Amino acid sequence: MKAVVQRVTRASVTVGGEQISAIGRGICVLLGISLEDTQKELEHMVRKILNLRVFEDESGKHWSKSVMDKQYEVLCVSQFTLQCVLKGHKPDFHLAMPTEQAEGFYNSFLEQLRKMYRPELIKDGKFGAYMQVHIQNDGPVTIELESPAPGAATSDPKQLSKLEKQQQRKEKTRAKGPSESSKERNTPRKEDRSASSGAEGDVSSEREP
Numbered sequence: 001m002k003a004v005v006q007r008v009t010r011a012s013v014t015v016g017g018e019q020i021s022a023i024g025r026g027i028c029v030l031l032g033i034s035l036e037d038t039q040k041e042l043e044h045m046v047r048k049i050l051n052l053r054v055f056e057d058e059s060g061k062h063w064s065k066s067v068m069d070k071q072y073e074v075l076c077v078s079q080f081t082l083q084c085v086l087k088g089h090k091p092d093f094h095l096a097m098p099t100e101q102a103e104g105f106y107n108s109f110l111e112q113l114r115k116m117y118r119p120e121l122i123k124d125g126k127f128g129a130y131m132q133v134h135i136q137n138d139g140p141v142t143i144e145l146e147s148p149a150p151g152a153a154t155s156d157p158k159q160l161s162k163l164e165k166q167q168q169r170k171e172k173t174r175a176k177g178p179s180e181s182s183k184e185r186n187t188p189r190k191e192d193r194s195a196s197s198g199a200e201g202d203v204s205s206e207r208e209p
Contacts, residue, residue, distance in 0.1 A: 001041045002032040002082040007054045007141035011075045013125040014132040021123045026072035027054065028135050032082025033097045033105055041147040042105070046112045048145050049074070068117055076113070077125040077133055078106045103127050 005027050012022035029049055034041075050068050057064040067074055083096035097105060106127055114122045125131050 001034055001037045001045050001147040003045055003049060003145040004030040004079075004082065005049060005052060005054070005143045005145060006030075006135055007138045008075075009136045009138045011133070011135045013075070013077060014134065015126050015129045020126055021075060023073035023075045023123050025070075025138075026074055026121075027052075027067050028075045028077070028133070030077050030079040030082060030133075031106070031109065032079055033102050033109075034083055035095055035097050036149075037097060037105065037147070039108075042109050042112060044147045045145065046109065046116060048147075050113070050117055052143060052145070054141050054143065071118070071121070073121045073123065074113065074117070075123045075125075076110060077131065078102070078127050099128060 006029075008023070008026060008028050010022070010024050011026075011028040012019055014020065027049070031045075051066050053063050053066050053069075055065040055067070055070050055072070056062045080093055080096040080102065081091065084091045084093055085095060086092065096102070110122060110124055125133065
């Protein structure tokens with residue numbers, strides 16, 4: 001799932017010459033749903049959008065407050081073209097979720113937003129319609145968000161670093177194992193020195209690679 005989040009002073013959606021939705025200060029979210037998206041990706045994206053700190057606080061400090069902190073509005077617009085891949089110069093949208101599935105998924109996304117925030121502050125366009133989206137970007141500030149790929153272990157850099165260190169320790173342990181065994185085989189024992197010439201021959205042969 002991909003989202004383009006824009007901080008706006010106002011935004012609106014017009015269909016067939018009629019304005020169907022509008023917000024004042026807040027964020028406009030263009031959402032692209034992937035063929036492989038599940039409820040897990042949906043919930044991840046909702047959390048990211050609502051907690052994204054793109055507003056300043058009361059003292060003027062930038063990047064300090066989220067849309068929920070400021071109690072601003074959210075305008076969501078479904079945009080399958082975010083799942084575009086190029087074949088030469090031609091856009092291809094085979095990675096986008098099919099319309100019949102995507103509409104229900106998008107409605108679930110809106111429900112989750114309203115569940116986690118104030119329902120009356122969540123607005124949207126018209127799914128599947130030809131829309132004119134009017135965005136007055138404030139800044140401009142535009143943030144691209146992408147949910148972790150389905151099946152990915154984690155997208156948290158700290159967690160990834162931890163997993164990498166664990167993997168490195170495992171590799172060192174595996175590398176160390178044969179080395180230690182080799183050291184033990186190659187280290188002459190005291191009793192071998194007092195053994196017969198035949199035994200010394202055996203030890204000598206063990207020392208050779």
